Amino acid sequence: MAQRRIQEDERYETEDRPKWDNKVQYLLTCVGFAVGLGNVWRFPYLCQIYGGGAFLIPYLIALVFEGLPLLYLELAIGQSLRQGSIGVWNSISPYLGGVGVASMAVSFLVGLFYNTILAWVLWYFFNSFQDPLPWSQCPLNENLTDYVEECVRGTAANYYWYRVTLNITPDISSSGSLQWWLVLSLALAWSIVYICFIRGIETVGKAVYVTATFPYLVLTIFLVRALTLPGAIDGLEYLFTPDWGVLLNPQVWLDAATQIFFSLSLAFGGLIAFASYNPRKNNCERDALLVGCINSATSLYASIPIFAILGFKATTNFNNCITSNVLKLTNEFDIAEKNITADNYDMWLKTLNTSHPDRINSLELRECNLKRFMDQSVSGTGLAFIVFTEAVIEMPASQVWAVLFFIMLFSLGLSSMFGNLEGVLTPLFDLHMVPSWVPKELFTGIICMVSFLVALIFTMGSGNYWLEIFNSYVGSVPLLIIAFFEITSVVVFYGMKRFSEDIEFMTGHRPGLFWHLCWMGVSPLMLLVVLVAYVVVQVQVQPQYPTWNPSYTLFPEAEVKPYPDWVFAICVMLSAVPVVPIPLVALYHLIRRLTHPEQHTRDEPHVSNPYDNKAFITHTIM
């Protein structure tokens, strides 16, 4: 078996499968794919709500027992079978081709909404070149007598995000119209993705030198800047102070496992595709360990400046709160300026409250609690586009920090988009589904154009609601299912013995006992538990979503509305349709075998390959 593999290996060297220029490109591309927006705006949030330093324990356990084995498996299988996701699973067994199709479908759907987020980042980036920053002040209303009411009731940054940028509708049923500025940004985002992908990994490999390394540079700059801001240390203390009690909460373990899984971008097919461009003899074990550890280290590294800045913001809010209360007291009782300060505020309040309680009540003083400000934890787009933008306004030279921040977000997202698009294109190219007269560049352009047109849904008024639906329903359960099938396919259908031999050929040594245990037992079990628990939790929660509704009585709080039935049907479809190919393809092949038994001799699953040409082999033996 290994000998036959060697012969095929020699033949492969004459084929013109694209290759990485050097190892660094490959590693940077994988790291860039794994390190994405989630490392910056999801991990710090989880750390915060799950008791700071204590969250690292379930996170690291999940990394070691679930993340690294799956990552190693994907890289090894891609490198060994040297095809994209559909080809790889087809090679192992035609019944498993559906797994590859499912990966491709999920990659496509995730790519749609992920690039829309990048379009939003671009929009904010363009608007950071103004003084003052447009999200720092409310616009005036038509009479120029006062600020716009919606803005006054919320905050300027909220208004800028929900009204100026998204022009969001009050609920998902009212679609609104296409927002032309978002359409332009989306077109630019897809154009940038296209130009990086124009010659396949030739151009991607060069683009990642910038997109994968630039975020680290910006994070370091932000780290240095953030640590000098007042209140930064409070924020860091708050983040890292462990609350060991959370380890007893099963939700924490579930979230740690899902975070690691989604963070490493497993089951998209992108990693398999990237590994397939490697030379056969490449130490994929070391690559997997490197990529996995760099990904987690980046999450940790990113959470430091994020939390320093959030601590700074909480301190600023707290100081503003105290100052406004002090001003109210000073004005009401005509006390001399600067007699009441932040330090003696409590003492003054107590004295005045005993002497004039009714006047104090009429003042409506705000409750100023630093811990409460710190507790206002946000993740996702809220963190980047509302909380962070507010923090940036308070920093001197705001434009510079805003520009740097949004470029960083864009690079993080762009390198992840490479993996998504790769997961769509490589299977199609490998299976020769593209007619040979269509050049690669044209086909890539067509895919980008189609994605752009479909993603126009997200530029409508209700676009943000749809994006959240895609994010929750496509980017979660289908991936877990695909990963479960991936690992069981390799262990059951391909066989651990054959897999170990392949790895021995590629890396020079067989995988150790730890890997065997993980692949055969621990990881599939963990995946199954996580999948079941995730579905159970989702099913129990009523499907509802927060809306931005200015006519809501408790505005600016989000009004939580339930999904209409037709929307919920779409949600279920989004979760089900990507994974439906798995049973469908298996069924199709089963039916074919049953109806045409003579064409399918029950043989050991062989590596059937489009490049396989038996006549050619006979000639080279001479």
Added chain:
Amino acid sequence: MWVWIVCLLTAAPALAEPLCSKEVCDNYGYKVRISIKTALGDKAYEWNESEMFLFRATVAFAMRRYTSDETYNVSDIVVCNKTARVSFWFLVTSPANTAQLVPRGQVEAAVRLSRNRINSAFLLTDQTLQFVGILPTLAPPISYDTPPWLIVFGVVMGVVCAGIITLLLSTLLKRTRSKKNLLETEEEEDRRGSITANGRLCESLREKDPGRGHPDDVHLSKL
């Protein structure tokens, strides 16, 4: 004459008293709050009678400017209820008749018109020299002919499109060049009338050793 002057002088403070009553202040006066330390920090000056005099002078100036009546004087501005906050009430009496008070609307309009000048006299702003009840005029939003974001967008889009076109053209040129090379080598082969035997040109075999009569062929063919 002397009697009149003495009467006026004695009567003036007496006239001032009822002016500072609550009803009069509410109907005709405005409260002013001054926050010097907030505005100027270390460079804060002390609020004393001279500063109060300046304030009364600037309000008189504002009244002159608004009404175009040059008879307003510092004495027409009455100040009462001074506190340590630095806050006080002020009223404006008509220059022609000290008993008659200028209505609030006029005072407000006058202050609004010259707000900037009053603020600058004290190195303060609308928020730190606060006329309670007179809303500061909001600055009109900065409007651009072309929004700056469109300019940045245009630049980036232009660069990306230029890049795409360049890359596509270079790929196209490379392909046509390689196709041309391929055609040239094929034409050469056709010209030489080659029949490839086991992948080697007869031409090359002939060139190697014309006299040998292709002995290598024997090793190559299995026949």
